[in-house]
Amino acid sequence: MSRIVLVTGAAGGIGCASAKVFFDANWIVIGVDNKEMTSAPPSWLKRYICADVSTVESWEKISNYVRCNFGSLDVIVNNAAIQICIPLIETTPKEWDAVMAVNLRSVYLSIYYMYSLMKTRGGAIVNVSSVHAVSSSSNIAAYAASKGALTSLTRALAVEMAPNRIRVNSVLPGAVNTQMLWAGLKRGHLSGVSVDELMTNLAEKTVMGRIGAPEEIAQAILFLADDARSSFITGQALIVDGGATARLSTE
Numbered sequence: 001m002s003r004i005v006l007v008t009g010a011a012g013g014i015g016c017a018s019a020k021v022f023f024d025a026n027w028i029v030i031g032v033d034n035k036e037m038t039s040a041p042p043s044w045l046k047r048y049i050c051a052d053v054s055t056v057e058s059w060e061k062i063s064n065y066v067r068c069n070f071g072s073l074d075v076i077v078n079n080a081a082i083q084i085c086i087p088l089i090e091t092t093p094k095e096w097d098a099v100m101a102v103n104l105r106s107v108y109l110s111i112y113y114m115y116s117l118m119k120t121r122g123g124a125i126v127n128v129s130s131v132h133a134v135s136s137s138s139n140i141a142a143y144a145a146s147k148g149a150l151t152s153l154t155r156a157l158a159v160e161m162a163p164n165r166i167r168v169n170s171v172l173p174g175a176v177n178t179q180m181l182w183a184g185l186k187r188g189h190l191s192g193v194s195v196d197e198l199m200t201n202l203a204e205k206t207v208m209g210r211i212g213a214p215e216e217i218a219q220a221i222l223f224l225a226d227d228a229r230s231s232f233i234t235g236q237a238l239i240v241d242g243g244a245t246a247r248l249s250t251e
Helices: 013-024 056-069 093-118 141-164 179-183 195-204 214-225
Strands: 004-008 028-033 048-050 075-078 123-128 166-173 237-240
Touching: 004 013, 004 056, 004 093, 013 028, 013 214, 028 056, 048 056, 056 093, 075 093, 075 214, 093 123, 093 141, 123 141, 123 214, 141 166, 166 214, 214 237
Parallel strands: 004 028, 004 075, 028 048, 075 123, 123 166, 166 237
Antiparallel strands: none
16 A cells, blocks of 8 residues: 655755655655646646645645545655745844744644544654754844754654654755755855855865755655654654764864
């Protein structure tokens, strides 16, 4: 019987790569994103729901879709996120609330509405956090706060969900070649003017000397989702950053 995974933020870099990795591993993939599909979806996103994951109404729609079409769910990948790259003192309450709604509230809502579809046969929840949960930089405080909270929430949920054989882990990506990374290149933490210079400077900050690919994060997500690969892992934060956080900032 094919396993079923729900991936939020499925139209973005890591989300789309994750949907494809699960699809290629013979999972049934349900993608969720707030972007309308403007053309025929790729094969791994044939089951696609356009929804704002920060709202109750969207999760009612998503849970009804899964319940009516499949009756159960094996894995949730909470990947949807937004990033505001400005100093905290310039961040408006509306902007702060928007970041928390998409990056954190959506995870609570996913579990509140999807738990009943998972509890009978167990499964896994993989939350896509960020290295900003453990080590951060300037002009990204709201995002960092949301990801730090998500990593803590992951640990608490692992304890709560264990009696129903639901494992909960998080993946903390470092610099990954996505639109979100490009959008944040000029927030003042890198030297250089052109995009190429900024990307080179960022790559040099990793031990491996390069930026990550979305597919590399997707493989880590699949590992934590698959009981055959990670059955004794729960409550953990897996950092996938090319070694960026391994090196002392003073070196």
